[in-house]
Amino acid sequence: MVEPTVAKKAVIIGAGIGGLATAAQLVQKGFDVTVLEKNARIGGRLSGFSAEGYTFDAGPTILLMPGVLDEFFLRLGKRRQDYLDFVPVEPVSRIHFGPGDAPLELSADVAKMKSNLAAFSPSDSKNYERYLAKSKTYYDAALSAFLQANVHRVTDFLRPSVISAFAQIGLSGSYWDHVCRYFEDPRIRAAFSFQSIYVGASPRDIPAAYGLIQYVEATQGAWSVPGGLHRIASVMADVAQKGGVNIQTGKKVKQIRLEKNKVIGVDLFDGSFVPADLVVSNADLPYSYAHLLPQKSSPVQQRKLEPSCSAFMMYLGVKRKLPIGPHTFLLPSDFISSLEALFHDKRLPLNPGIYLNCPSKLFPEMAPKNGDALYVLVPVPNLQAASIDWKTQKKGQTQVSLFRQLVLDKINDWLHLDLKESDIAFERIVTPADWQDQYSLEWGSTFGLSPTLQQSAFFRPQNRDPRVKNLYFVGGSTHPGSGIPIVLFSANNVVQRIVDENPSGIPG
Ligand SMILES: Cc1cc2nc3c(=O)[nH]c(=O)nc-3n(C[C@H](O)[C@H](O)[C@H](O)COP(=O)(O)OP(=O)(O)OC[C@H]3O[C@@H](n4cnc5c(N)ncnc54)[C@H](O)[C@@H]3O)c2cc1C
Incomplete structure (x- = not known):
């Protein structure tokens, strides 16, 4: 009698785009797949939210290399066009170099x-x-x-x-x-x-x-994408679930349980244990090593990992239409030296570079009639900058309120927006500390590991732990790197590796 093949159980920690793209492909290859996501919503950094009629992407707003997503759907035997529309943005962006200057259109x-x-x-x-x-x-x-x-x-x-x-x-x-x-x-x-x-x-x-x-x-x-880039993650989660993936939200993994040099499952903060034949961590790689695995169990932990910068975010629901395009960048005239201050001196820039995304210019339904959704991203040092305290109040003001005012003043000065407090119907601010807490990004490094030469190509931490044979990684801080298309490559590569290394995982 032929023994029935039992599908190998894969547990994926995190429902970011890396985790979702891996799950959708692994289930199709015959694995029994569970995704455990700590947050209430899926998507990780590629999630979004709506408040008071305004809709925002939390993170990504610019989709590059859209063909990589087309290829993802083709891998599942589907056509992307049946699930998501892509809209080109032209001009790509407007770059301002000083107050009132004529912008350069890319x-x-x-x-x-x-x-x-x-x-x-x-x-x-x-x-x-x-x-x-x-x-x-x-x-x-x-x-x-x-x-x-x-x-x-x-x-x-x-x-x-x-x-x-x-x-x-x-x-x-x-x-x-x-x-x-x-x-x-x-x-x-x-x-x-x-x-x-x-x-x-x-x-x-x-x-x-x-x-x-x-x-x-x-x-x-x-x-x-109409409705915001976060719809990519929602659609991907739907496709994965329809394929048989079990996605559970509000499930925070406490540790990856090892027996000798083998993963046997994951322990959750709610006290439960989920057994697994293999685990793929989509939680950011430096966090996975620092918090989910025993210290010093891997050579990766002995490396000094260099984090990317962080981002100070303002999501503003504005009550009137703003005279700007979908993508606007304000670049200081001392661009490269201001980056030195940010990356090397770890100081908050006094004349920061600022990125403004106004999605309701392309998709009016993302804001109430006669209003605009305004997303403001300012690169700032990560939490290794000990001198910047985002939480404590001094003389009645916090670093957050001071920096917020500096950013609003600069936007008004450069773009002549005349944006007043009374124009703002909704506001949410996200600091490096929030990136750390909400998405498990070590040092609040919004973009994961920095892509320095020492952390690129085969020097970037690879997608399987060097010692533990059934512990894999997917996402922006592992090979090949950060950004939606690149994380999709990471998912394709890890699926290929898992299939190569677990031939018996494929039933029939
Ligand atoms: C502000 C910002 C702007 C960006 N702009 C762009 C852009 O315009 N274009 C672009 O292509 N890319 C952009 N990026 C980069 C892009 O968002 C990321 O590279 C990509 O989304 C990372 O996906 P991921 O799957 O690696 O990780 P994540 O999205 O971080 O997913 C990891 C998931 O794991 C979960 N998790 C963590 N710890 C645990 C735990 N213990 N238990 C259970 N779950 C856990 C997290 O909650 C999260 O959902 C931007 C990023 C940010 C933050």
């Missing part, structure tokens, strides 16, 4: 972009296509060598594509060097390198290869 149309640049610097404009061509080599190399593949075996390191990609990444200097080789105008240098903040780093501190972020934005465009 465009995904190369000819238009060249003419926009010419108004700022004719000589820089001439270099634009050569710059894009070089950035494309980084994109092509990273895509084939690192992003879409596991790189953990010696044979992976020896693949010619990996050797040549690594030579390019390691030998081309920083992302800032890459931009400065083609452009002289400080405003254009800033406009093509601030995208490093999308992954929480200064362009001076990360390899030139990260120029690929700006390259995909400049050539494939920036996209949005």
